[in-house]
Amino acid sequence: MTERQAPVALSDLDRNIINALQGGFPLTDTPYADVAATLGISEAALLDRLKEMLETRVLTRFGPMFQVERMGGRFVLAAMAVPESRFEAVNAQVNALPEVAHNYRRDHAFNMWFVLATETPGGIDAAIARIEAETELPVYPFPKLKEYFVEMKLKA
Amino acid sequence: MEVIDSIDRALIVATQGGLPLVSRPYDALGETLGLPASEVQARMARLLETGVIRRMGAVPNHYALGYVANGMTVWDVDDAQIDALGEAVGQMACVTHCYKRPRHMPDWPYNLFAMVHGHDRAEVLAQAEQIAERLGAAVRARDVLFSSKILKKTGLRLVG
Known part of the structure; x- marks a missing residue:
């Protein structure tokens, strides 16, 4: 997969998601629903945006970063x-x-x-x-x- | 160093590509690994506590965010002063990583590395100037290496 090398126009929602989620993703049973609630969107909308941003390589990954x-x-x-x-x-x-x-x-x-x-x-x-x-x-x-x-x- | 057992390792292998994008991701991982979700959650909490997981969430491609200029600023400073200088440079808002690394003489005289990110090269060069001011007379030589292409960015991959 080729890495994205150029900026993209991000919606306010995507910016909010990225800024809110660069750490601290919860270990609760339904973490996406919990995060979505704090962002004022539905769980389905959050999952949809994350999938889209991963597909378009705005995000390189969503998950744990290891040391x-x-x-x-x-x-x-x-x-x-x-x-x-x-x-x-x-x-x-x-x-x-x-x-x-x-x-x-x-x-x-x-x-x-x-x-x-x-x-x-x-x-x-x-x-x-x-x-x-x-x-x-x-x-x-x-x-x-x-x-x-x-x-x-x-x-x- | 933290000792991880084979179940932790399996959990790392299962999540290094990303968390499942489903309503109950820890249940999904538990199903894959043959563990209850509660154990997946407890183990991940422990890995976070011990720093094996640095953090959990979105890893943005900084180019996509408009940070198209990334500069590795490198400095040759006196070894006797480097710790104090490195700590000071590391505290600067524009610096995302700051390390002491070995020189490779004669080709590479630099021992202090500080990564900065900007929306263009001018912004990066201005940040390098700020670092130069902070380092002051301790700087014997300096350079900025701009990245012109991401060739690979996958992160850690344990095999199997």
């Missing part, structure tokens, strides 16, 4: 300097690994930046070794030495 480190795994940012002529092919090789959770193209000599997420610390080294073997390009790991702040909430 794999808390269960013994690792997240590691890594970068590669990929020759432009090989960019598409290397991108396909890198993205094929399930360990690659996100991947961004950036304007720099290091033009490919991806996050590896693995269940065990050793899984990172294995994934890096595999990418290096398949692409014959060096992978530069940037593990976080210290986390000062993380709060990825953006106002819609």
Whole structure:
């Protein structure tokens, strides 16, 4: 599935849903109905909007966001300097690994930046070794030495 | 570190693609996993408490929200000062992530990474200036790497 790369015109309702639901989704028996009530809409309307926003990739996901480190795994940012002529092919090789959770193209000599997420610390080294073997390009790991702040909430 | 058991793991595998979009999602998950809904809810509450689940809800595509310029601002600052500087930069409203990461000399002299998001590149560059002001004389070198394309964004995927 291609990721949406451009802004969309969001209705006020969709904005309200996104702003209200970037965390704190309840663990009640009927959570959608409960959230819908606070937004002043019906459960069916909320489910309909969520499905539509997932289909159109306004939302990439609806559900839990995991911190794999808390269960013994690792997240590691890594970068590669990929020759432009090989960019598409290397991108396909890198993205094929399930360990690659996100991947961004950036304007720099290091033009490919991806996050590896693995269940065990050793899984990172294995994934890096595999990418290096398949692409014959060096992978530069940037593990976080210290986390000062993380709060990825953006106002819609 | 939290120890998760095989049922927690099965619950993570069942929800990593998203929660069921049905009236009673925890019942639906329970049916899939052979658990009562109450156990699904209790386990998810525990995973939230222990931080295995950071939060639960909508994960917006920031491009779709109009945040089409995302800049990874990177800074070479003195290792002796980086913790205080990182904490200060992390508190800035425009910064969504702030980390200390290793340098890779000679190609990469930067040890402080701060992500900022804007509606255009000018907004991101203005935010980078604010960070530069906050860092002051501690900055030895700096750069901003704009993302020009999302190549993949699936999040965690445990296999099986």
